[in-house]
Amino acid sequence: xxxxxxxxQKLPGSYLFSTIGKKVSAFSAANPDKKVIRLGIGDxxxxxAPAIIAAMHKAVDEMSKAETFHGYAPxxxxxxxxxxxxxxDYRARGCDISADEIFVSDGAKSxxxxxxxxxxxxxxxxxCDPVYPVYVDSNVMAGRTGTYDAATERWSDVIYMxxxxxxxxxxxxxxxTPDMIYLCLPNNPTGTTITKAxxxxxxxxxxxxxxxxxxxAAYEAYISEPDVAHSIYECxxxxxxxxxxxxxxxxxxxxxxxxxxxxxxxxxxxxxxSLNAMWARRHGTKFNGAPYIVQxxxxxxxxxxxxxxxxEQVAYxxxxxxxxxxxxxxxxxxxxxxxNAPYIWLKTPAGMTSWEFFDHLLEHANVVGTPGSGFGPSGxxxxxxxxFGSYENTVAAIERIKAL
Ligand SMILES: *Cc1c(COP(=O)(O)O)cnc(C)c1O
Numbered sequence: 001x002x003x004x005x006x007x008x009q010k011l012p013g014s015y016l017f018s019t020i021g022k023k024v025s026a027f028s029a030a031n032p033d034k035k036v037i038r039l040g041i042g043d044x045x046x047x048x049a050p051a052i053i054a055a056m057h058k059a060v061d062e063m064s065k066a067e068t069f070h071g072y073a074p075x076x077x078x079x080x081x082x083x084x085x086x087x088x089d090y091r092a093r094g095c096d097i098s099a100d101e102i103f104v105s106d107g108a109k110s111x112x113x114x115x116x117x118x119x120x121x122x123x124x125x126x127x128c129d130p131v132y133p134v135y136v137d138s139n140v141m142a143g144r145t146g147t148y149d150a151a152t153e154r155w156s157d158v159i160y161m162x163x164x165x166x167x168x169x170x171x172x173x174x175x176x177t178p179d180m181i182y183l184c185l186p187n188n189p190t191g192t193t194i195t196k197a198x199x200x201x202x203x204x205x206x207x208x209x210x211x212x213x214x215x216x217a218a219y220e221a222y223i224s225e226p227d228v229a230h231s232i233y234e235c236x237x238x239x240x241x242x243x244x245x246x247x248x249x250x251x252x253x254x255x256x257x258x259x260x261x262x263x264x265x266x267x268x269x270x271x272x273x274s275l276n277a278m279w280a281r282r283h284g285t286k287f288n289g290a291p292y293i294v295q296x297x298x299x300x301x302x303x304x305x306x307x308x309x310x311x312e313q314v315a316y317x318x319x320x321x322x323x324x325x326x327x328x329x330x331x332x333x334x335x336x337x338x339x340n341a342p343y344i345w346l347k348t349p350a351g352m353t354s355w356e357f358f359d360h361l362l363e364h365a366n367v368v369g370t371p372g373s374g375f376g377p378s379g380x381x382x383x384x385x386x387x388f389g390s391y392e393n394t395v396a397a398i399e400r401i402k403a404l
């Protein structure tokens with residue numbers, strides 16, 4: 001009789017977005033006259049920019065003729081895209097990264113879930129708390145996290161790095177030494193980030209500890225402050241300790257188009273073993289390439305026209321972020337984030353848990369957000385609002401919250 005991978009049985013139910021969905025449906029059914037505004041899920045709402053749509057149309061037409069048809073893409077990505085990535089995301093910022101260190105994928109969620117395959121099952125992982133759930137859950141599936149304690153909501157073998165207002169949401173170096181460190185900067189869910197100097201300390205720490213940093217830079221396009229690194233490779237020594245994950249979802253609205261990439265430097269080694277070679281082998285075996293049409297769309301992200309249009313799109317969302325932040329401050333809330341990321345992280349009013357505030361907001365303002373406790377125990381007492389809604393809805397939601 002076959003046996004299943006028992007690690008899957010260890011996963012606690014992730015009820016966050018389904019619980020939110022059920023609560024919102026129940027409220028809407030009971031109050032059909034109320035218009036609910038959703039600032040909960042981190043999905044974009046603006047359409048794909050015209051320069052990117054034009055590139056996709058052109059690529060679709062190429063697929064219609066034998067002379068320009070494209071079948072399987074190269075496993076690791078087309079050169080036109082890998083070269084554009086190197087040029088614009090790395091060389092332009094003085095980072096020493098070459099095209100054969102770029103691995104094009106269908107998105108950063110897949111990469112952040114799959115990358116752990118390269119590492120031994122006994123490695124210890126360190127994660128921020130609160131955290132993007134994929135990092136922990138993918139390691140649970142692999143059997144790397146020990147046992148789950150429902151009371152503390154923690155895994156016995158995971159090293160947690162609390163990020164709260166007490167430490168300005170900057171993780172402290174853990175007491176136990178990790179082998180793999182997950183960092184998402186700018187951060188989802190807190191909307192905060194760290195300076196380049198602080199990131200350099202993490203790179204130095206990882207090199208000293210012999211740890212690898214898995215650096216999720218999905219929100220890089222939202223960085224507005226000059227002392228924040230756009231890539232971990234701006235830090236000295238990152239080539240020997242860091243893997244960077246990027247996504248086209250948040251900077252270009254590709255959540256439904258699907259495109260991302262991982263950077264695995266050739267200097268990243270365990271003894272003589274190259275992680276770059278391992279990831280190439282893994283990609284070649286398990287991934288058959290991102291679609292040609294989508295990679296052409298990705299290339300257009302780096303065109304002059306595409307860049308200008310996306311700059312406007314990011315500015316649109318960041319205008320929402322400042323509307324949320326200013327409005328909440330005016331209403332007396334303590335708020336964080338929203339400067340280098342499209343998320344606002346607020347302290348719930350005294351005496352209210354994250355879920356109590358969720359219910360309060362839904363019932364009295366008809367606004368949906370995300371309870372901070374859904375991202376980890378240190379998220380209790382916080383609440384996330386996203387800037388990814390329309391400007392009109394964002395303004396209306398904040399007016400309602402101010403009127404509470
Ligand atoms: C949205 C998001 C991603 C992007 O995932 P895709 O699969 O590229 O859409 C990755 N990491 C974090 C933390 C995110 O919030």
